[in-house]
Amino acid sequence: MSSNTNESDSNAEVKKGEKVSGIKSFFAGGAGGMCCVATGHPLDTIKVRLQTQPKPGPGEQPRYLGTLDCAKKTIAKEGFRGLYKGMLAPLAGVTPMFAVCFFGNDLGKRLQIKDPNVPLTKVQLFLAGGLSGVFTTSIMVPGERIKCLLQIQADSHGPQKYKGPIDCAKQLYKEGGIRSIYKGTAATLLRDVPASGMYFMSYEWVKELLTPAGHSKSELSPARVLFAGGMAGIFNWLVALPQDVLKSRLQTAPEGRYPNGIRSVFTELMATEGPAALYKGATPVLLRAFPANAACFLGYEVTIKLLDMLF
Numbered sequence: 001m002s003s004n005t006n007e008s009d010s011n012a013e014v015k016k017g018e019k020v021s022g023i024k025s026f027f028a029g030g031a032g033g034m035c036c037v038a039t040g041h042p043l044d045t046i047k048v049r050l051q052t053q054p055k056p057g058p059g060e061q062p063r064y065l066g067t068l069d070c071a072k073k074t075i076a077k078e079g080f081r082g083l084y085k086g087m088l089a090p091l092a093g094v095t096p097m098f099a100v101c102f103f104g105n106d107l108g109k110r111l112q113i114k115d116p117n118v119p120l121t122k123v124q125l126f127l128a129g130g131l132s133g134v135f136t137t138s139i140m141v142p143g144e145r146i147k148c149l150l151q152i153q154a155d156s157h158g159p160q161k162y163k164g165p166i167d168c169a170k171q172l173y174k175e176g177g178i179r180s181i182y183k184g185t186a187a188t189l190l191r192d193v194p195a196s197g198m199y200f201m202s203y204e205w206v207k208e209l210l211t212p213a214g215h216s217k218s219e220l221s222p223a224r225v226l227f228a229g230g231m232a233g234i235f236n237w238l239v240a241l242p243q244d245v246l247k248s249r250l251q252t253a254p255e256g257r258y259p260n261g262i263r264s265v266f267t268e269l270m271a272t273e274g275p276a277a278l279y280k281g282a283t284p285v286l287l288r289a290f291p292a293n294a295a296c297f298l299g300y301e302v303t304i305k306l307l308d309m310l311f
């Protein structure tokens, strides 16, 4: 399932001077991102609602008891459409973000190749993925800020402040300028640099484990690519989840609530809810991570193949 079916190592697509593969990675990454959003958004909505639900008062029940309860209540109140709330923003933001992400990973690999016949080490694969996390942050932050605000607004009682993603972006800009749109940048970097490193490194690693002796990773069946992609999603989120909780809280908090950004969120969270709160939403995150990223990597590999056939 790769562009270079007769190459056997992870560097096959990134030999120095192969400019086309960078462009192909960009477009194939975008296609992968669309597959990821379409497959994973319902569970993402549940994740954000669980992560941001208000702390119950003494003797009160939490609004949602868990993933299933949140899914049931959302469907009962808003129909299935409720699970797809705020999907336009990530589709518009995630497609270019994944394009840049896969391109950045490719670039990170190319920059480290000294000999095209020597495969990159796991650490080098991690660093290449980490570079992609730096690249994607500027695209990721506004999309995530708008998505989280829309996801929790639908969950709140009373009048809805934002009519949709564009209205939300306009209002944020009016209220706090570009700073407000980019609220959560440090938290996103803290999340995505290590998580992206893990994501791309573990994808190559699991593919390697699934490749029978004497065969090439590029010959893997779609089922194995799906499995490797799904596992990459799981590893990504095992690393990303604590920072993601802090980011979601920061990005959905009223202006001025956390004067020192992610540090203030962390201090408050530790004092009021303890370390376990850093793993809030773990069930929907991990339930989403596998299928969404399996679809993403398969979408990526299939698009690369199509592009190879076309060009």
Ligand SMILES: CC(=O)O[C@H](CC(=O)[O-])C[N+](C)(C)C
Binding pocket: 036, 098, 101, 192, 195, 196, 199, 233, 236, 240, 289, 292, 293
């Ligand atoms: C946080 C995030 O977007 O993670 C991506 C996987 C997913 O489940 O959406 C991976 N990556 C950060 C590398 C784009």
